[in-house]
Amino acid sequence: MDGDEQDDRSAAHLLPFYVNGTLPPADRARVEAALASDPDLRAELEAVSEIAALVREGGAAFTAPAEDALSDRLDSLLPRVEARDAAASPAADRRVRGSRTAGAAGQARAPQTLWRRAFAAAAALAVVQAGVIAYQMSPHGGYESLSGPPAPAPAKSPRLLLRLSPDARWEEVQAFLESHHLTIVGGPRGAVIEVVLAAGGVLDTEIEVLRASPLVDFVGVES
Amino acid sequence: MLTADALHRIAKGDRAALTELYQRVQPQFVGYASALLAGDVDAALDVVDEAFLSIWREAGRYGGEGSADGWIRRIVRNKAVDWLRSRRERPQAPRGDHAGELADPSDTPERAAEKTSAADELRAALARLSPDHREVVWLCYFEESSLSEIAVIAGCPENTVKTRLFHARKQLRRELERQRAD
Numbered sequence: 001m002d003g004d005e006q007d008d009r010s011a012a013h014l015l016p017f018y019v020n021g022t023l024p025p026a027d028r029a030r031v032e033a034a035l036a037s038d039p040d041l042r043a044e045l046e047a048v049s050e051i052a053a054l055v056r057e058g059g060a061a062f063t064a065p066a067e068d069a070l071s072d073r074l075d076s077l078l079p080r081v082e083a084r085d086a087a088a089s090p091a092a093d094r095r096v097r098g099s100r101t102a103g104a105a106g107q108a109r110a111p112q113t114l115w116r117r118a119f120a121a122a123a124a125l126a127v128v129q130a131g132v133i134a135y136q137m138s139p140h141g142g143y144e145s146l147s148g149p150p151a152p153a154p155a156k157s158p159r160l161l162l163r164l165s166p167d168a169r170w171e172e173v174q175a176f177l178e179s180h181h182l183t184i185v186g187g188p189r190g191a192v193i194e195v196v197l198a199a200g201g202v203l204d205t206e207i208e209v210l211r212a213s214p215l216v217d218f219v220g221v222e223s
Numbered sequence: 224m225l226t227a228d229a230l231h232r233i234a235k236g237d238r239a240a241l242t243e244l245y246q247r248v249q250p251q252f253v254g255y256a257s258a259l260l261a262g263d264v265d266a267a268l269d270v271v272d273e274a275f276l277s278i279w280r281e282a283g284r285y286g287g288e289g290s291a292d293g294w295i296r297r298i299v300r301n302k303a304v305d306w307l308r309s310r311r312e313r314p315q316a317p318r319g320d321h322a323g324e325l326a327d328p329s330d331t332p333e334r335a336a337e338k339t340s341a342a343d344e345l346r347a348a349l350a351r352l353s354p355d356h357r358e359v360v361w362l363c364y365f366e367e368s369s370l371s372e373i374a375v376i377a378g379c380p381e382n383t384v385k386t387r388l389f390h391a392r393k394q395l396r397r398e399l400e401r402q403r404a405d
Contacts, residue, residue: 012389013386013388013389014385016364016388017363017370019364020363020364020368022367022368022369022370022372047392050399051360051364051392051395051396054344054345054348055360055364055365057341057345058341058342058344058346059254059257059258059345059364059365061264061341061342062258062262062264062267062342063251063253063254070246070249073272076272077272077275078242080272081279084276180305180308205308209305214281214284
């Protein structure tokens with residue numbers, strides 16, 4: 001590829017930013033010079049402009065929920081926020097409440113019925129947690145997640161050791177593992193649990209996801 | 224209210240700040256998530272709500288490094304990636320549920336129909352692209368972001384952004400020609 005061809009290709013790669021108006025002046029001048037002398041590049045510019053127009057026009061439907069729809073979404077989101085606070089573990093709950101007194105004005109806006117529901121949810125969670133602890137201390141000594149009994153580890157799937165973040169909430173850990181095709185097969189020992197990959201999961205991908213998650217502090221692969 | 228200020232207030236448990244932030248940025252991030260999810264607005268609304276639940280819990284982790292809007296966008300992006308993984312990219316039938324939201328009282332019936340048609344055309348075309356390609360197409364043509372901004376958001380070198388846009392454009396053009404020939 002000679003220098004002119006490289007310039008043409010480089011100018012073609014800059015066309016999207018020429019069209020959206022974000023090119024720095026020097027690049028803009030370079031693209032305009034290339035357009036003046038290259039009919040193929042001008043045809044390319046037309047194609048880019050057509051795509052840009054379609055995305056702008058069609059994309060408006062992706063971003064414009066009506067005002068009342070936005071309000072409805074918010075109405076359904078706020079109770080979930082309340083419920084999430086109420087379902088916090090006692091330690092996390094202390095942390096949250098300790099730092100959240102400044103938000104009293106915002107909390108005062110919440111309807112009282114929501115708080116009643118929140119306290120009820122917290123009480124229900126405490127009962128469930130007590131059940132889990134009792135099970136873990138029982139003679140069979142195994143581990144059972146709230147979503148069901150432990151699954152046998154597939155023969156060729158390595159075990160992953162996960163140390164959970166101190167801030168991690170159990171129901172979130174369970175939901176996270178479930179959505180990533182991971183099954184608990186051991187633990188907890190301290191904050192460490194053992195998981196295996198269910199059929200269909202991709203080990204490297206899931207390890208990467210686990211390492212990126214704020215719920216997990218450490219991921220080890222058992223050899 | 225700046226986004227960073229909102230996050231600091233949310234970290235202290237200020238629900239009013241969460242509400243204000245949601246009202247201000249939700250439409251933008253629903254658009255972004257919709258593009259990643261090939262125009263599935265219903266899924267995008269759920270993804271953004273999930274992101275806001277995380278923001279409520281995690282706002283204290285934003286330490287001021289990088290832009291606050293970028294921090295929120297990363298959460299939305301991660302939630303969208305989770306959604307895509309959970310659905311394993313099964314092709315979904317385009318949903319027309321939100322077509323009515325395009326209706327502008329000042330539009331003529333012909334104009335309203337044109338808008339709906341453009342949205343459907345875009346959905347079908349995006350569905351043919353990988354999520355990485357959808358993302359750069361959206362950021363460049365809809366949000367009108369610069370090359371360097373897109374590289375930061377997508378977490379890749381600028382040359383990769385240019386290459387993705389180049390290939391996405393070729394693929395989009397083929398798909399649009401196919402649609403129009405049908």
